[in-house]
Structure formats: structure tokens, C-alpha cells
Amino acid sequence: MSTITRDEVAHLAHLARLAVTDDELDTFAVQLDVILSSVASIADVAADDILPTTHAVPLTNVLRADEPGTSLNRDTVLLAAPAAEGGRFRVPRILDAQE
Amino acid sequence: MHPPSSMTPVAPQPDAATAPIAPRSFDQVIASYQPVIGLETHIELGTRTKMFCGCAAAFGDEPNTNICPVCLGLPGALPVANAAAVESAILIGLALNCSIASWCRFARKNYFYPDMPKNFQISQYDEPLCFDGWLDVRLPGDSVDIDGNVEQPSSVRIEIERVHMEEDTGKSLHVGGATGRIHGATHSLVDYNRAGIPLVEIVTKPITGTGERAPEVARAYATQLRDVIRALGVSDVRMEQGSMRCDVNTSLQPIGASEWGTRTETKNVNSLRSVERAVRSEMCRQAGVLDAGIRIVQETRHFHEDTGQTTSGRSKEEATDYRYFPEPDLVPLAPETAWVDSLRERLPELSAEKLARLQTEWGLTDKDMAAVLGAGAVQLIAATIAAGATAEVARKWWLGELARRANADGVELEGLAITPKQVAEVQQLVDRGSLNDKLARQAIEGVLAGEGEPGQVVAARGLEVVSDTDTLGAAVDAAIAANAEVAQKVRDGKVAAAGALVGAVMKTTKGQADAQTVCTLILERLSAS
Numbered sequence: 172m173s174t175i176t177r178d179e180v181a182h183l184a185h186l187a188r189l190a191v192t193d194d195e196l197d198t199f200a201v202q203l204d205v206i207l208s209s210v211a212s213i214a215d216v217a218a219d220d221i222l223p224t225t226h227a228v229p230l231t232n233v234l235r236a237d238e239p240g241t242s243l244n245r246d247t248v249l250l251a252a253p254a255a256e257g258g259r260f261r262v263p264r265i266l267d268a269q270e
Numbered sequence: 271m272h273p274p275s276s277m278t279p280v281a282p283q284p285d286a287a288t289a290p291i292a293p294r295s296f297d298q299v300i301a302s303y304q305p306v307i308g309l310e311t312h313i314e315l316g317t318r319t320k321m322f323c324g325c326a327a328a329f330g331d332e333p334n335t336n337i338c339p340v341c342l343g344l345p346g347a348l349p350v351a352n353a354a355a356v357e358s359a360i361l362i363g364l365a366l367n368c369s370i371a372s373w374c375r376f377a378r379k380n381y382f383y384p385d386m387p388k389n390f391q392i393s394q395y396d397e398p399l400c401f402d403g404w405l406d407v408r409l410p411g412d413s414v415d416i417d418g419n420v421e422q423p424s425s426v427r428i429e430i431e432r433v434h435m436e437e438d439t440g441k442s443l444h445v446g447g448a449t450g451r452i453h454g455a456t457h458s459l460v461d462y463n464r465a466g467i468p469l470v471e472i473v474t475k476p477i478t479g480t481g482e483r484a485p486e487v488a489r490a491y492a493t494q495l496r497d498v499i500r501a502l503g504v505s506d507v508r509m510e511q512g513s514m515r516c517d518v519n520t521s522l523q524p525i526g527a528s529e530w531g532t533r534t535e536t537k538n539v540n541s542l543r544s545v546e547r548a549v550r551s552e553m554c555r556q557a558g559v560l561d562a563g564i565r566i567v568q569e570t571r572h573f574h575e576d577t578g579q580t581t582s583g584r585s586k587e588e589a590t591d592y593r594y595f596p597e598p599d600l601v602p603l604a605p606e607t608a609w610v611d612s613l614r615e616r617l618p619e620l621s622a623e624k625l626a627r628l629q630t631e632w633g634l635t636d637k638d639m640a641a642v643l644g645a646g647a648v649q650l651i652a653a654t655i656a657a658g659a660t661a662e663v664a665r666k667w668w669l670g671e672l673a674r675r676a677n678a679d680g681v682e683l684e685g686l687a688i689t690p691k692q693v694a695e696v697q698q699l700v701d702r703g704s705l706n707d708k709l710a711r712q713a714i715e716g717v718l719a720g721e722g723e724p725g726q727v728v729a730a731r732g733l734e735v736v737s738d739t740d741t742l743g744a745a746v747d748a749a750i751a752a753n754a755e756v757a758q759k760v761r762d763g764k765v766a767a768a769g770a771l772v773g774a775v776m777k778t779t780k781g782q783a784d785a786q787t788v789c790t791l792i793l794e795r796l797s798a799s
Contacts, residue, residue, distance in 0.1 A: 182591075186380075186591055186593065188382055225375065225598075226596075226598070226601055226602070228601070230601045231373070231601055231603065232601070232603060232605075233350060233351070233601045234350065234352070234353035235324070235350045235351070235352060235353060236353060236354075237317050237352050237353060237354035238319065239319050239324050239325075239326055240319070240325070240338070241324070242324075242335065242336050242337055242338050243337055243338050243339070243342075245332075245333075245334045245335055245337075248337060257333070257459060258332065258333045258334055259334060259459035259461050260334070260384070260387075260459065260460040260462070261458075262442075262458050262459075263457055264456060264457055264458070265383070265452055265455070265458055266452055
């Protein structure tokens with residue numbers, strides 16, 4: 172199987188907003204490679220007559236009626252937020268200063 | 271498939287490639303390029319509750335009052351799809367002549383942005399609920415070719431690529447910047463009431479070969495799509511409130527070239543009129559860039575209602591890597607044939623047939639009907655007729671005086687502060703002889719200015735027609751005295767000259783005289799003497 176590169180790890184880390192050090196790039200590249208090749212071994216037993224499984228339970232059309240349920244109390248919810256202002260969630264600046 | 275503009279951080283791009291380059295005129299664009307356009311339209315469904323939880327799907331409620339563990343993405347919360355939303359999406363697919371998937375899944379679209387607390391949006395990726403449809407769009411035929419022939423109304427078939435389901439995002443308020451914009455903001459405040467409201471996204475295939483009519487085709491498509499969805503009753507489809515949002519893709523292909531040009535995606539297009547303006551302005555901008563020998567950057571652009579221009583958003587080349595994967599918390603949708611068939615039976619009279627029927631009922635030519643469609647006035651005219659006006663009169667008001675006002679104010683017809691019932695009431699005053707055309711226009715103006723119901727405006731402004739012969743007699747005598755030469759011509763048998771005297775009386779009575787009565791009085795006096 173293909174080997175995962177440092178660049179790929181760095182890209183994934185960026186997408187996941189994880190700060191990864193230079194040394195960790197090497198460590199994770201090796202570890203992710205082990206995971207990927209382990210999972211890839213499924214391909215050895217998967218044959219054309221075995222359909223891909225995307226869900227553990229073979230159900231379809233689990234739907235609910237369009238009827239209102241109970242929403243949470245706003246003040247209670249906002250207590251759990253790191254910061255709130257005027258009934259809204261307060262979040263840090265979205266764009267970096269240099270963007 | 272692409273998120274609303276608010277979803278992905280918008281980094282300001284130096285607009286160096288475009289700012290100094292003057293756009294081409296539309297005629298210059300058409301001389302050298304063939305436009306290719308495409309539309310991605312988001313429709314917020316009018317269900318009572320959200321897509322995956324029982325929170326109210328309401329517009330304008332106090333911030334963060336319709337939120338729960340599911341739409342906040344709290345640990346352990348599990349989404350369950352709203353049956354009414356799924357049915358609405360299938361109805362839209364059927365109305366757009368789509369195939370309905372026998373089996374499809376939801377997918378997670380991963381991105382970090384505070385408008386989705388889960389850090390992903392539940393959408394659909396490679397398995398849309400509905401696909402491969404079409405909508406026939408009628409165009410008004412008002413242009414005249416070089417031989418002086420009036421071009422006939424025509425129809426363009428817009429191919430629909432897909433119709434899929436997803437959930438809406440929260441709303442952010444940016445604080446600390448100059449104008450409430452994200453740039454320069456110190457922090458943002460988020461309201462999750464809208465997060466999780468069901469959305470349907472309708473994506474066209476690329477629309478080619480429409481040439482100079484591309485902007486008009488884009489608007490006609492959006493107008494007709496809105497009308498179809500409104501007829502289904504699954505959304506209120508109001509662009510100014512954001513329950514219908516159009517993203518417009520535009521590219522230019524040099525005439526004679528075999529490949530399409532690079533496309534841009536214009537967001538923030540908030541009215542039907544702006545759909546047309548956005549395509550037109552983006553075509554002119556791209557032609558200016560291409561003619562200067564610079565390549566078009568594939569990017570998101572933002573339309574500005576005030577200037578009618580677009581500016582650069584983020585560059586798409588670097589930004590999109592959403593790592594879609596099947597949503598593990600939801601089971602697949604597999605609409606059985608019987609279910610789809612029962613929905614098909616619920617379809618209202620579909621657009622094309624309904625329009626043909628209305629055209630016959632209203633006695634309109636193809637050209638008149640196309641103009642009504644182009645103005646988005648079908649429902650307004652129907653409602654005005656229902657309120658008691660004739661078809662001819664309803665059409666005259668909405669496509670005449672009211673269309674002029676809407677155009678001048680830069681709003682849609684339905685955005686005007688007058689209801690079909692009020693228009694019908696003004697017309698009833700005309701029919702009763704209380705108002706003439708000029709006074710009726712003033713009454714309409716008063717209603718638009720918020721002065722109340724037509725009756726109140728007429729009373730407050732003193733708009734009643736004067737047909738009292740004593741009052742008018744004095745004005746007629748004065749007009750004859752002041753225009754002796756004209757009066758003599760009438761006495762000599764040139765009855766047409768009386769028009770000038772009628773005009774004089776109208777002027778002294780500020781347009782409130784009943785013209786027929788005035789004319790009779792003049793002729794009586796001048797033939798008797």
C-alpha cells in the first residue's frame with residue numbers, strides 16, 4: 172500500500188486545526204500508515220459478492236413527523252458557552268489578522 | 271453543493287487582477303464571447319420544525335431560542351430526518367421532472383466555521399435525492415431584429431443536474447468592524463436558530479448557447495423556479511428574507527474556442543432583478559480581464575446590490591477540501607415507488623399547464639404572458655383578479671404604473687407596499703366614476719407611501735373626481751373666456767379643438783374634473799352661442 176507522506180499529515184493537521192510539530196509529522200506519518208494498511212487488509216477478503224457496508228444496521232427511512240419538540244432554555248445553554256453576549260454565542264475573531 | 275458564503279472563511283484577496291481593468295460593454299462581450307452560466311439555488315423549506323430535530327423552524331424569533339442538543343451538536347445527540355422535509359424535497363424534484371433516487375445517503379461536509387457548532391454540515395454528496403430533471407423557461411420576446419421583426423417569445427429548457435437536501439447554518443453578527451463586515455471585526459456573535467432548518471439545493475447543468483440573452487435567461491429561470499416552488503406550497507421562497515438564495519456561475523468562452531472558460535461563482539444575489547444584473551456585470555468584468563490578457567481566477571465573488579458589481583471573495587483553488595463521508599448517524603433514504611407515486615398525485619397543476627390555462631382565461635397574447643412571467647407578476651395578477659378586478663385592469667396596473675415604481679425603487683413587485691386587494695379597490699373607485707386614471711395613480715402613490723387604505727388616501731388627499739355641473743360650469747366658462755380663439759374654432763365646427771379647452775379645465779381643477787362632463791359642458795356652451 173502507498174505510504175502516507177509528511178505533507179499529507181501536515182495537510183490533514185491543518186484541515187483538522189491541529190498544531191503538529193515537525194517531529195510529530197514523522198511520528199504520525201508512520202502511525203497513520205500502520206492504520207491505513209491495517210484497514211486496507213479488508214480488501215484481501217472483500218469479494219465482488221460482498222456489498223460495501225455503510226451502516227451497522229440495515230435500516231432505511233427512519234423519519235420523524237414534523238412536530239415541534241422541546242428546545243433548550245437559552246440562558247442554560249449560554250451558561251455552558253465559553254462566552255456569550257446579547258443572547259448570542261460570542262466567538263473570537265473569525266479571520267486571522269493577516270488574512 | 272457549495273456552502274453559503276458565510277460557511278468558509280473569506281480571506282480578502284488583493285483584487286489587483288480586476289480592480290484597474292475597465293469592464294467591457296455588454297455589446298463588446300457579445301461580439302467576442304459566448305457565455306456559459308449555471309445556477310445553484312438554495313430553498314429554505316417551510317416545515318414547522320428543523321431538518322433533524324424538533325426545534326421550531328421560524329424566521330425572526332429571539333436569538334438562540336430554537337436550539338437543542340441536536341442542532342447544537344452536543345455530545346451523544348442523534349439526528350432524525352424530518353419526513354415532511356423529505357417529502358417536500360421529493361415534490362420539488364418531481365415538479366422539476368427529476369428522477370427520484372431509490373436509495374441515497376446523507377453525507378458530512380467537514381469545515382471549521384462558527385456558523386455550524388458541529389464543525390460539519392449534514393448534506394448530500396454523490397447520492398442526491400433527485401437528479402436529471404428540467405424546467406422549461408419562457409422568455410419575453412420584445413427585442414426587434416435588424417429587419418424590424420419583433421422577436422417571438424421563446425422557451426429555453428434548463429437542465430437540472432440535481433436536487434439535494436441539507437441543513438442551513440447559523441447567523442453571525444460581526445462586531446467591531448467598520449460596517450458589520452467580517453473584515454476588521456474583533457469578534458462575532460452567533461445565533462443558531464437557523465442552524466438545522468431544512469434546505470433544498472437545486473443545481474442546473476451548465477446553460478450554453480443563450481448568448482446575449484444569458485442574463486435574461488438566468489432571471490427567467492429563477493423567477494419560474496420560485497413560482498413552481500411557491501405553487502407546491504413547500505416554501506415561501508422570499509429572496510429578501512433569504513428563504514431563496516441564488517448563486518450564479520458565469521464563464522466566457524471566446525467565440526470559436528472549443529473549451530469553456532474558467533468560471534466564477536457569484537453569491538449574495540438577493541433579488542430576481544439582481545440575478546440578471548449579476549450575470550451581466552460578471553460577463554462584462556470577465557471580458558475586460560480576458561481582453562487584457564489576464565486569466566480568470568476560479569473564485570467566489572460577492573454581488574453588491576448598490577453598485578451592481580461583484581468583488582472577489584476567497585479563491586476556491588485553495589479553500590475546498592471538505593472530506594465528505596457518509597453520515598454515520600443517519601440511515602439511508604430509500605423512497606419506495608408507492609410513496610413517490612402518492613407524492614406525484616399531490617402535485618398541484620404544474621406550471622406549464624397552469625400558465626397555459628391562465629393565459630387563456632386572462633385573454634393574453636404569448637407576448638403579454640411572457641411579459642407577465644418576466645415581471646414575476648402571475649400570483650399578484652391572479653390575486654388582484656380574485657379581489658374583483660378584471661384581467662386586463664390587473665395586468666395594466668402591475669405591468670404599468672407598479673412595475674415602473676418597483677423598478678425605480680429597485681425592488682420586486684411583491685416588495686411594493688401595496689396588496690392586490692388594494693389595487694382592486696382603487697380600480698373599483700375608477701369603475702364607479704369616483705376616480706379618473708390620473709387620480710387613481712395618485713391614490714396608488716398614497717397607498718405606497720403608507721397613507722392607508724385607498725379609501726383613506728382618497729379622502730385625505732381630496733382625490734374625488736368633480737362631476738358636479740355647477741362647479742365645473744364656472745371652470746368651463748373661465749376656460750372659454752381665456753381661450754377665445756380656440757373657442758371660436760369650436761364654434762366654427764372644429765370639435766377636436768375642444769380638447770385644448772378640456773385641458774385648460776383639467777389644469778384649473780388639478781386633474782379632478784370628470785373629463786366627459788367637461789367636454790359635454792363645453793360643447794353645449796359653444797354650440798348654443
